[in-house]
Amino acid sequence: MVLKTLVHFEVPHPFYPQKRVIITPVNQAKNILQRIFVLFSKKREPFLTHKVYSFAPDAETSTKINTHCHNLFLYWRQEYRHSIGKDLMEITLFILFAYAIWNIGIIPLFVDYIFTSVGDYLNNYARVVLILSPLLYIGYRKFLIGDTIQGKRKAFAFLKVEEYLHSSVRERFIEDLRFFLSREKNPDIRASISTLITALQEKNDLRISSFLQDIQSMLDTKRLSWKEEETLRDLLQELTYLHRNHFQREIIEIHPHPLLQEFFSSPFYQEWSNTMHESFQTFLVQPQKTRAMDVAEQFHRLEQELRRTLHNRLEPQHLDTLTHFYHRIYLRMARLAQAKRICLLPETIDDFLVLGRPRPFLSPLRTFLLTTIMIGSTLFLFSLHLVNQDDFLVVRKFVPGWQGIWGERVEVIHQPVLTLGSKKLLVAPPRPFSFAHRATSRPQTARVIFILKEVQPSFQGGIIGTLKYLWEKGMAFFKEGYGNDFIILEGTVSFQVEDPEKWKQYDFDGMGKERLERDLETSFTSYFEDLQGEYRENFLGEEYEQAKAHLTEVSKSANFKTWVRRFLYPSPLDTYRVGSVYDMYLVGLDWLLRHPRLEKNPEWQEFVQHEIETIKEKMKKEHDELIANPLKVRKMFQNPNLFEFAEYPGLYQTLLFMAMTELINARITEDLQKEEMIKRMNLDTLNYLCEKRATFLSAIGIRLQSVNLRLGRVSYLHYLRLLQRRQNLL
Amino acid sequence: MEMRALYRDTGIIDYSLSSTFLPWLNLGYEDFIENLTATFHEFSRTSPFKAHFSFLPAKNNHFVTSGGRKIPILEIGNPHASWNTLVFEATCHGGEKLHSATLLAAFFSLLQSGKEREELLRDVYCIFLPVIDPDGWHKETRAYVDRSGEEVRTPVVVNVQHIKNIFGWEDTNAVFGRRLNQLKSKRILALQEYLLHRAPSLKVYSSLHETTTLESEFVYKNAGVMILLHDYFSPEERERIVSLRYPLHWREKLDCWFRERFPFLPPKYRHEIVKHHPSVQKTLAIRNYMKQLGVNIFSEQFEALFREFPFFEERELPVYEGIYLIGPLFWKTKIALAPDFYQACTGCVGRTIETFSQSRQERILQGLAFVDGTLRVEIKGERF
Helix, strand or coil: CEEEEEEEEEEECCCCCCCEEEECCHHHHHHHHHHHHHHHHCCCCEEEEEEEEECCCCCCHHHHHHHHHHHHHHHHHHHHHHHHHHHHHHHHHHHHHHHHHHHCCHHHHHHHHHHHHCCCCCCHHHHHHHHHHHHHHHHHHHHHCCCCHHHHHHHCHHHHHHHHHHCECHHHHHHHHHHHHHHCCCHHHHHHHHHHHHHHHHCCHHHHHHHHHHHHHHHHHCCCCHHHHHHHHHHHHHHHHHHHCCCECEEEEEEECHHHHHHHCCHHHHHHHHHHHHHHHHHHHCCCHHHHHHHHHHHHHHHHHHHHHHCCCCCHHHHHHHHHHHHHHHHHHHHHHHCCCCCCCHHHHHHHHHHCCCCCCCCHHHHHHHHHHHHHHHHHHHHEEEEECCEEEEEEEEEECCCCCEEEEEEEECCCCEEECCEEEEECCCCCCEEEEEEECCCEEEEEEEEEEEECCCCCCHHHHHHHHHHHHHHHHHCCCCCCEEEEEEEEEEEEECCHHHHHHHCCCCCHHHHHHHHHHHHHHHHHHHHHHHHHHHHHHHCHHHHHHHHHHHHCCCHHHHHHHHHHCCCCCHHHHCCCHHHHHHHHHHHHHCCHHHHCCHHHHHHHHHHHHHHHHHHHHHHHHHHCCHHHHHHHHHCCCHHHHHCCHHHHHHHHHHHHHHHHHHHHHHHCCCHHHHHHHHHHHHHHHHHHCHHHHHHHCEEEEEEEEEEEEEEHHHHHHHHHHHHCCC | CCCCCCCCECCCCEHHHHHCCHHHHHCCHHHHHHHHHHHHHHHHHHCCCCEEEEECECCCCECECCCCCECEEEEEECCCCHHHEEEEEECCCCCCCHHHHHHHHHHHHHHCCCHHHHHHHHHCEEEEECCCCHHHHHHCCCCEECCCCCEECCCCCCCCCCCCCCCCCEEHHHHCCCCCHHHCCHHHHHHHHHHHHHCCCEEEEEEEEECCCHHHHHHCCCCCEEEEEECCCCHHHHHHHHHCECCCCHHHHHHHHHHHHCCCCCCCEHHHHHCCCHHHHHHHHHHHHHHHHCCCECCHHHHHHHHHCCCCCCCEEEEECCEEEECHHHHCCCCCCHHHHHHHHHCCEEEEEEECCCCHHHHHHHHHHHHHHHHHHHHCCCCC
């Protein structure tokens, strides 16, 4: 049997002199009940005594204590529900935050921009992580570390104690006696215990009293073994206690407290009480800040007087409980006096006095309603799209399909539910019920590029230019190659959606423009490769020596090392751009080998096959020889000599080809400086694209309006990111 | 330090007296008391206000320390205004005797004629204890008290080489809060008995200190006044205050700015919990008044510096710039200083100020500004 004691104080109500109020150290009570719960879980049979010190106990004190304790449990239960409700709402809020990230396109774009600036890009995986990040955070906070839901459940598990404390101890005691009886051999003791069990079952208090006397006399008169005597003494002690307390686990003891009596009947308190009653009534009628401060000051005076009078006389923890009660009211009123708007409802005063804070707001029903409102309003908000008059929505919906469970349907919504000046309001079901994005019939632009030259970062001037330059040099230092730039020919293709019904198929996921850029770029590249071919033809005929001279010049420059390295150890990017001349031959020969005409000509087929093998062998031999001798390669880098390179025809030819391509691109670049030339090229490119991709353009319902060419510069990183994005674009 | 009020009479405190009592600190204690008696009589002859000069009483006569010295008490104001009793104490630690001069300057300022002073002294009763450790004052060192209540001032405490608390030796300030009277020294008991009897409804207890160690000459060079607030905070409040932080970085300050505009957010910084406490608001007003006068306030740059130290344990908790609360190092070990003791006994508000390495006159001006601010805020109800 473990006894725990909880101390309460009964004092006059500070605002209404005719009423009384119970003061309990709430946190201490919580700790004691938590301890009882632990003991109860371990089957240690704890008992709780409520020791009430009253300034003037009366018949109602006991009832008041019961009500007060019940109210405390009620409050803790509400507090628990409130905190769980708050957690649920917080989780909902973060889910909605994740939902917002999923819906608001500018967020991934912004993150992508940040990623790109530090040398990465937002791939699909990272995008999913970005969307889930609020959920990961709240999951971590609410389920793993810190103020978790599980922790709260554990902290409030003691609430089960209320039920336990109200249960009768009689049954458990009878069970214990039966167990004792089954082991006891002394016939006298057995007979007495049997009588006691019957008395307990019949709830006969008189017989229990007589049993207690019998046991006492047995202990005094009879000769018993040491063990029997000990057991009977324990039984006597426990039964006396339980009998006195009517077999209850929760016992209330009320004691008048002379010091409290003295203080609360003192002239000071009488005067204080009368003044307070008047002040408070006036405050309730006219809640003004000065009046609130007046009430607060009076409570401070009372607290001071309590400390002064009872210090060193009352136990320190008891004095702390009492002064804390008045100090809390003092602070509360002082806070009211500082608030912008005073709101103290008379009906909340008792709550505040008992609990020290307002009653918790969230109940399960309120939590449910608020959560539903939050989710509903978010979904509603994201189903509205405020767009321009020329815009429309492309909506992808999941519908029951014919062959599978789900099919997809893409729709165009352009009928507004509301028109607001130049804007209109379109409505589409929110995600995940449908996926809607805005498209427009207004002219738009798509950007296509063609790489002309790789260059080292160069100083651009200005603050941004300087920062960019330093950044790229830094990247070049830490991530070799990443710091390089490309001189590009950039084409801005202006287009307009003519048929939204066709466009919606192409732009079903909002990536239509990116897709168009990719698809137009192939034709754009073809056009300029043809142009490069024309320049090369002219060049080979007239200026071959110039190419050789250029190669000699390049061999003395810093670029040369990069060229040789790229030949020997090609980066993934090189496969898009150069490759060795052997690679180029092999591409051509492979095409020849698979040509329908060659299939009918075995002699030629054999010749091509032979050529392929010879080139492959040469290529392998030359490449292996070079990469097996890094020291030699290093020497060739340090002191380049074209004659030495001539020993390796593959390498030499490739370098020559690269030198020639560079010269050709330089010439194209030079030509593009001329205005007339640009105009002509703009027109030619537009005609080329319209002509070559007529079917495609008609199928997706767009019309190309113009092409504007200009020379630009992109970083290696930018280009790499573009390639990666396109790889992921179906 | 640029003080607009330098050597000016603000109506309550006459700052021109700041250097008057400085030479007295170089006198022997007996000469000091002699001078004090003579000056008191001289001033009280011309003063329109009634004041009282006495020594700390014992059972039959005056209390005399083990070194044979008496503790002076200066009282001024309306003895019937017991609800507005303010106590100012200095030289709690004998080695920090500069503020004895501060309190004398403050007391004799109040004795001078003036309308504002007249109005003020009608509503207040001030008790000045300029030297509460005369033996320490004489020896210029702090006292340590053992568990039998015996005060020791040998060896003289130099720099921060304080006597370690191995056998229960404790700093004299912490002895005020010892639970049992048997453990307190006779001097401290006599002081407590006198104050609790003379000023049972004490409103404010102020203790003036200075940091005099050699290290502080380097670390706290030109640091301003630090105010330590001693008030009642419930255990839950204390735990919460400790768990929160003080905004130092500009990001944290910006966060504070937002939080002030969106008060529904849960508290993140310490001041958010205590900002409605009247005692904190009054302390803030005192600090602001001192700032207005041009007094340096203990800069938060020191806090920023302390944060850089690994395993730094906060002894006092900063809540506003220059305003600190007692930290867990005190309340978890149940150490109660003199202001904490009087707070627990009377419900008053306690304040300790600490002044750091600057010229002696500047430190006196800082102390005077604190006394001035306390009187204005606590009695006149002015807010700054």
